[in-house]
Amino acid sequence: MIENFPKEILEKFYEGIYFVDNNRKILYWNKGAEDISGYKAEEVINKHCFDNILMHVDNTGNQLCKNGCPLHKTLQDHQYRETKVYLHHKNGHRVPVYIRTFPMFDNNNQIIGALEIFSDASFQKEILKKLKKLIMIDKLTGIPNRRYFEAQFDSKLLNYKKTNIKFAIAILDIDQFKKVNDIYGHDVGDKILKIISNTLISNIEPTEVVARFGGEEFMLLLNENNLDKLIFKIDKIRTLIENSGFKVKKDEKEFEVKVTVTIGATIIEKNDDFDSVYSKIDKFLYEGKNSGRNISIVK
Template sequence: MEVAEMNDNPSDQKVKIDQESNILKNNPWIENLFEGVYTVDVDRKILYWNQGAMTITGYNSADIIRRSCFDNILDHVNEDGVGLCFDGCPLKATIEDGVEREAAVYLRHKSGHRVPVKVRTIPLRDREQTIIGALELFTENKDEVSIRNSLENYKRQSNEDFLTKASNRRYFLAMIESKIREFKIMGTPFGIAFLDIDNFKHVNDSFGHEVGDKVLKILTETIQSNLRKNDLLGRWGGEEFVILFSDVDSDGLMIASEKARKLVAASSLKLSDQYLNITISIGATLFIENDDCDSIVTRADQLMYLSKRSGKNKVTIG
């Protein structure tokens, strides 16, 4: 996109990018896209924010406009939970070199959980081809999100934990039994990760059970949004959860468990005057020949306690 010609000083650049943003704001096609669209100036201050961006992130334009995108808002991270705002930000790189980019990242929803998104960044230039900002288009990464139709949702209602909407313990155990049968017939490997929220009692004691419930929901939303289609998250009880990883070897189990740990650690719950960070300790193990449902879960549980005793916010494989 181009805007009217002006002198290339900072104030004129601001006028140009404001004009560009107003063009977008007055375009109903862009304003009502399902995809998120926003623009920034060269300092990455957000100047335009469409309805799609609000739907995906939970932030409305009043929350966002005139704030810097790196100002602890969307807080993009990669799949390892590493922050990208100051090192690795595709929007920043596009402003610097004018090259369009695409990336798969994870933004922080207003409620605190992580949302997988695909982003595309495009430079904004004036008529002299000077970069005056950038546009980012983003959409939920459907390759990372489990898509269930209404019939499947209806069938699963009786199998869900009421609070978190993760699978309940009964359904999860039934799925383990199914995987055991598959292993014995076809030799398909699978693994279990047993996880516990670190310092959860302190959260309940310090902030109350309502905040504790929100932490449980954020953890569930973050992990479920980033599981493969055939993996399953279940709530075991209290602050304990379990993940069933289908068709994995030892390396794959470690990678998947670490991904869950890092994404949870990169999530947080916004309180009135602070962000409450969340971490989990994980024990993970593969099903072996003589295992049954109880033995594999017990082994994963014991490995989780090794992670607790060795400092928390860790994964132990065994």
């Protein structure tokens, strides 16, 4: 039975995989099974799954290895099964696992054993969290991306319509960023993006949002609902970026690389949606660009 399976591939699975014969003796135990259960292959191979090694229980605490084992039922009725159980880790704690059991047949279609695949349910949750984070985080800078920003904007807008608590939105663009990339290279450009990201994330409130919107463009959701305070905050951010920088060597000479940004910002109004407010601040941004750059325009 197990000779027909490419073990070098099975060993690469994160899921636990093991085979039992008709007597429920364990014949194979992969590395995934070791990692999830804590038991090494040599500790379980040639033992029986009903020896209560993993001591599976269900949601109500019923012991399954002696009575109610899905793998045993699959051996009896040759049916595929999937369910969630809780195995007993070698270190003593309970691990939630999703299990799938499959009957195994020989060339004459005779049952010769069964296979179980089990995956750590808590691991699955962590994977989902990581995947969710990945699609919401800009890979280069480590700050939220456009997808996250738009979701947060929608949430804040809904809250504003319910509570009448206004908020501000800003767009920020690096001045002459292409020129910096052309002169110093994209590695330097990437470092500038990271510096600006860190400056922004370090100088907003915990409930405010900064995101890389794409290229050299960033967006901010700020708690300010007073125009004078917003002007002060935006200009402070612009000034902090203007006074950031680092040194690089090029052609055996050392240069200080500094950049400036132009910012457009406004406070949300009742009839605004994302498209309308984005269009508004984008016009402010290009008004600033056309006025010489390194300017904050807040209206």
